[in-house]
Amino acid sequence: MPNHFHLLVRIKPFSEFEVKAKGFPSKTDISKLSVGEIVSELFRRFFMSYAKSINIQEGRSGSLFQKFFRRKLVDNDIYFSRMVYYIHHQLRHHGFDKLDYRTYEWSSYRRILEDRKSSLKKMELLEWFGGKIEFIKFHAQGLDEQVIEHLTIED
Structure with a gap:
């Protein structure tokens, strides 16, 4: 989207060793952190690294992102399906009515349907x-925005 993005990320189960290997200081007692705190820290580091790279590339300085990273636990099957729908239909939800989720360059919808190899877990999602046909039908059905309104994080 022109002004923000949404990610739906599955967090794999990981051990204390794997987390420490990802760069957490040894003085941090990982066992006292929640999964949410660990995920937030990993994303914070990713966004900082990305911003630094863009700043170097563009010869700029300062913050690249206007708002902080926010997350919400997807804890059931219905919520998961609706969030996939919402992420692909967010263009309309956020007022970009002239953009179509089926053809928008930066949407994962089209990429999920392509047969090209990808690091996305496309087959699992489909x-x-x-399957593909049911995935397309689900997106074409048109969910009432009130159905998922309470599931999203908005300003």
Whole structure:
């Protein structure tokens, strides 16, 4: 989207050793951190690194992002399906009515349907919906925004 992005990320189960290997200081007692705190720290580091790279590339300084990273736990099957729908339909939700989720360059929707190899877990997602045709049908059905309104994080 022109002004922000949404990610749906599955967090793999990981051990204390794996987390420490990702750069957490040894003085941090990982066992006292929640999964949410660990995920937030990893994303914070990713966004800082990305901003530094863009600043170097563009010869600029300062913050690249206007707002802080926010997250919400997707804890059930219905919520998961609706969030996939919301992420692909967010263009309309955020007032970009002239953009179509099926053809928008930066949407994962089209990429999920392509047969090209990808690091996205496309097959898992398509199987979740019952295949490509069902995935397309689910997105075409048009969910009432009130159905997912309470599930999203908005300003």
